[in-house]
Amino acid sequence: MAEKFIHLIYKGYAAREAGKPAEAFELFSKALESSPESPIAAYEVGCAYEEGVIVPQDMARAFELFSLAADGCVEAAQKKLSEFYAKGIFVERNPELAAYWANRGKQLLAENGSAVYSPQASLEEDLRETLEKLKNNQGLGD
Numbered sequence: 001m002a003e004k005f006i007h008l009i010y011k012g013y014a015a016r017e018a019g020k021p022a023e024a025f026e027l028f029s030k031a032l033e034s035s036p037e038s039p040i041a042a043y044e045v046g047c048a049y050e051e052g053v054i055v056p057q058d059m060a061r062a063f064e065l066f067s068l069a070a071d072g073c074v075e076a077a078q079k080k081l082s083e084f085y086a087k088g089i090f091v092e093r094n095p096e097l098a099a100y101w102a103n104r105g106k107q108l109l110a111e112n113g114s115a116v117y118s119p120q121a122s123l124e125e126d127l128r129e130t131l132e133k134l135k136n137n138q139g140l141g142d
Helices: 002-017 021-034 039-051 059-071 075-087 095-112 119-135
Strands: none
Touching: 002 021, 002 039, 021 039, 039 059, 039 075, 059 075, 075 095
């Protein structure tokens, strides 16, 4: 199951890079279904709900998914939560929580030497390899 999850994530990034946002959303959604606690998939699906272009905008769902991703150390999700709290988007404006999420990555690094997780940076090399395989019709295998 984990291998399938990774393939869905890779294919989702590949679809987005190819200018196919609806296909990317579908793949990220399937990845989230297969691994409901995945911070990467939660962040990507959350972005779609926040934007409201591919699916109807649903800030409650976006906030829920960004919270999951932020707890999973996805830096972009932490920034999103900081923005939600700073501007009072969906939640009550809360400068303390805005500051907490804005500084969470630095705090994690100071506490245990573990930086926040950036899904795109971490998967960049693997994504390039996967895209190359897809271009060469080698597929991803199962």
